[in-house]
Amino acid sequence: MNQLFTHEGIRRTVFGPGCSAKLAEEVKLLAGSRALVVIDPHVLAAGVAGPALEALGQAKIKYETYSAITREPEPAEADEAARLGREIKAQVVVGIGGGSALDLAKAASALIANEGSAVDYVGLDLLKKAGPPVICLPTTAGTGSEVTFTAVFTRRADKFKGGINGRLLYPHTAMLDPKLTVTCPPYITAIVGMDALTHAMEAYTSRAATPVSDLNALAAIELIGDNLRQAVAHGENLQAREGMLLGSYLAGLALAQAGVGAVHAMAYPLGAFFDIPHGEANATLLPFVLRHNLIACPDRFASMAYALAELPEDLTTREAAEACVAEVMELSLDIGIPQSLNELKVPQNQVPAMAAKAMTVARPIANNPRKVDAGDLENIYREAFEAE
Ligand SMILES: [Fe+2]
Known part of the structure; x- marks a missing residue:
């Protein structure tokens, strides 16, 4: 840091x-x-x-x-x-x-x-x-x-x-x-809620993270973990809506200081080329980029896991870091996020062009905790196609 x-x-x-x-x-x-x-x-x-x-x-x-x-x-x-x-x-x-x-x-x-x-x-x-x-x-x-x-x-x-x-x-x-x-429909609640989670997780693992952004990011992850499912399941649950609004605000404060990472860079061409909404693109890509980034900062992944979900206290750092990815995947499945780029009808032959475009989103690429090149991004996109 x-x-x-x-x-x-x-x-x-x-x-x-x-x-x-x-x-x-x-x-x-x-x-x-x-x-x-x-x-x-x-x-x-x-x-x-x-x-x-x-x-x-x-x-x-x-x-x-x-x-x-x-x-x-x-x-x-x-x-x-x-x-x-x-x-x-x-x-x-x-x-x-x-x-x-x-x-x-x-x-x-x-x-x-x-x-x-x-x-x-x-x-x-x-x-x-x-x-x-x-x-x-x-x-x-x-x-x-x-x-x-x-x-x-x-x-x-x-x-x-x-x-x-x-x-x-x-x-x-x-x-x-x-x-x-409270009137935000369930699917929009789900994708923008995952966008907020992406802000918090990318800020927390950013190479530009600060002690202040860390506090906001972890608090945001906890609030989103506690409230997103309920906000999607019953929009008029004001307590869940309050938790999510506070969570997304804190995640925004974290991202304003620390920036975002490869998820946002890779979501960019999905919006530019195929008009896929920002939140939907980030939500779909988040677990795949997390899995790729895990080895760069497993201790930070472990902290995010404990903020996001209730986990046994005796996990090793590696186990907790992997639990972070698993918990995000489970949340994503629970709230109806597309599980692969096929579901978003992205043509797979566009992967090289998408990766090249994503590499031009310079600051998020530089902030990503694991150094990535166009080949890495192509691999992550392909994994996001193959998942079912
Ligand atoms: Fe975003």
Whole structure:
């Protein structure tokens, strides 16, 4: 572990059932009287954000909603949301939804302050100015976007996938209301929950892990192990939803410091080439990459195993490390995650192209605890095809 580290991130967190009704207070704390609200169209239609939006109206905060959001958003959507934000002179941007809506809110804020299009800022630290402060209200427990400095885009026409990354993209405030997540359907709950577990496990085993990210990652693994099955089995179990929302938030904090690894790198081409959702791709690949990485840091795998599940105390480090992979596989099976890339209808002849593309996702590849090259990634993809 590298003991030299920097810790930074979002400014403010508000957590608890019903807290989204206090959105207007948070906007006013930021001296905002005009807000752009970037909201997932399904969330808007379902009405779960009603109390938050009503609070804005009652507090006489003028707001416009932008909700033309696709599943994995296109850069043009951020440009359009920013145009609306500039038009109404938004002083605050609010994101309500899953990772796509939150990423769009972050990018829209950045593009209100920085001229040009989202594609001009794909890369690291290319933004010149901070945009209006962003308040994120996640409706899935998952992506961790409410605490990270990334906004990812997919342009289907030319299979482009890329992200705006940088310190100026951190949201100001995360408002975490478990009640906003109770209508999330079981399969989405499962795949985004596994994405959160992937964030925690990749951060904990990252070569850039810090003592702070370690604490958040292990706490996240424990919360996800305790609550994900129940959140999938019965969405209205508020205690399970609360545990998952806290778990995914802590996993997001860990990933914001320590980064992610080969699972995320290998999920990237599945999204870019075949339009497979981020969470589904990560969830499917996680056990296979864990198995490959195990020998790099078995002690860390053992710690993750004890955080994730109840295990006998007398296991050797190697036994506990292997139990970590087995427990992830059992969880994945229990909650209906695809067990192979065949199930996702990925063409197997694309493995070399997928591996080459994954190797270009430089930071996650560098952070992976076991050094990997294109040949290793091809082997892991093949194992993920052969599993049944
Ligand atoms: Fe992720």
